[in-house]
Amino acid sequence: MIALSRVRHDLDLAWKEALTSFLPQFLELFLPEVHQDIDWNFAPEFLDSELRSLHRGMKGQRRHADLVVRVHLRSGGPALVVLHFEVQSQKDGDLPLRMRIYNSRLFERHRCPVYSLLILGDSSPVWRPSRYQSCIWDCCLTLKFPVLKLLDWKSRCAELDASGNPFALVVATHLAVLETRADQPARVQRALRLCRLMTTHGFTGDQVYGLFKILEAMMAMTDELYGDFEAGVALLEEELDVTLITRSELKGIKKGREEGRQEGRRRSIMDVAEARFGSLLPELEAALEGVSGLDALTRLTRLAATAAGLEELLEAVRTESGC
Numbered sequence: 382m383i384a385l386s387r388v389r390h391d392l393d394l395a396w397k398e399a400l401t402s403f404l405p406q407f408l409e410l411f412l413p414e415v416h417q418d419i420d421w422n423f424a425p426e427f428l429d430s431e432l433r434s435l436h437r438g439m440k441g442q443r444r445h446a447d448l449v450v451r452v453h454l455r456s457g458g459p460a461l462v463v464l465h466f467e468v469q470s471q472k473d474g475d476l477p478l479r480m481r482i483y484n485s486r487l488f489e490r491h492r493c494p495v496y497s498l499l500i501l502g503d504s505s506p507v508w509r510p511s512r513y514q515s516c517i518w519d520c521c522l523t524l525k526f527p528v529l530k531l532l533d534w535k536s537r538c539a540e541l542d543a544s545g546n547p548f549a550l551v552v553a554t555h556l557a558v559l560e561t562r563a564d565q566p567a568r569v570q571r572a573l574r575l576c577r578l579m580t581t582h583g584f585t586g587d588q589v590y591g592l593f594k595i596l597e598a599m600m601a602m603t604d605e606l607y608g609d610f611e612a613g614v615a616l617l618e619e620e621l622d623v624t625l626i627t628r629s630e631l632k633g634i635k636k637g638r639e640e641g642r643q644e645g646r647r648r649s650i651m652d653v654a655e656a657r658f659g660s661l662l663p664e665l666e667a668a669l670e671g672v673s674g675l676d677a678l679t680r681l682t683r684l685a686a687t688a689a690g691l692e693e694l695l696e697a698v699r700t701e702s703g704c
Contacts, residue, residue, distance in 0.1 A: 410544070419455065480513060531555055
């Protein structure tokens with residue numbers, strides 16, 4: 382059985398990968414006006430260093446904006462705009478407040494317009510927060526942000542399948558994840574169907590490889606069913622006389638998947654520790670980077686929930702890392 386927390390983590394990582402690899406195609410499909418306003422002669426600048434500062438001082442579970450990008454505009458307006466994406470797969474009542482805080486912090490740092498887009502990947506058709514407002518007397522602070530609800534595309538699956546835009550397959554994969562959570566064998570068949578679609582739109586080899594990595598990360602499976610998926614991919618390649626992915630590339634993806642699971646455990650340890658102890662010692666995250674192996678990280682996850690104090694947890698982390 383696959384832990385739900387791991388599935389959520391895989392979705393988060395997959396969406397970051399998808400938005401980073403296919404940002405122009407994403408905007409062209411869902412926000413054509415925004416896509417048209419951007420000068421793509423200038424490469425987008427992904428501001429990874431912004432992510433940590435956005436949740437500075439926030440209490441409870443650590444939160445991360447998924448992607449912050451600086452682009453150039455075609456118009457005579459501001460030369461730069463910061464795009465802020467939030468992929469949220471579970472209901473969160475504090476989300477509008479976080480959107481407002483992230484938007485404000487990005488504006489404070491860059492002093493340019495901030496476009497905050499919320500991508501909702503949950504399974505509820507009615508939950509779609511799009512506004513934050515705080516008022517006292519006749520003074521109000523409001524942030525209204527656009528929302529992309531992936532579930533709205535469920536009735537448009539045929540359109541996604543027929544699209545020549547690679548990001549349409551990313552959304553189709555996410556919807557397949559939602560629909561097969563209780564039916565893992567069906568997930569294997571849906572994944573193979575999506576692999577077949579990859580061969581019908583004339584995507585480049587790099588695009589197919591990128592889409593395959595995203596599909597593999599989103600569609601978490603048991604090891605046994607993943608073996609069935611690999612066998613199905615081999616049969617599909619033989620049937621269509623194509624190479625979806627080389628064996629060395631598949632080996633690299635497996636290694637990346639393992640590293641992703643370990644990073645997910647490290648994040649869980651930090652989340653639990655911060656929820657229990659408040660502010661974290663800066664040495665903890667650095668020490669966790671030296672711990673490898675899911676077994677060791679699992680032990681530390683349990684300890685994070687039971688340790689008497691932060692120093693006890695830090696000492697255990699140092700022991701596991703050999704420091």
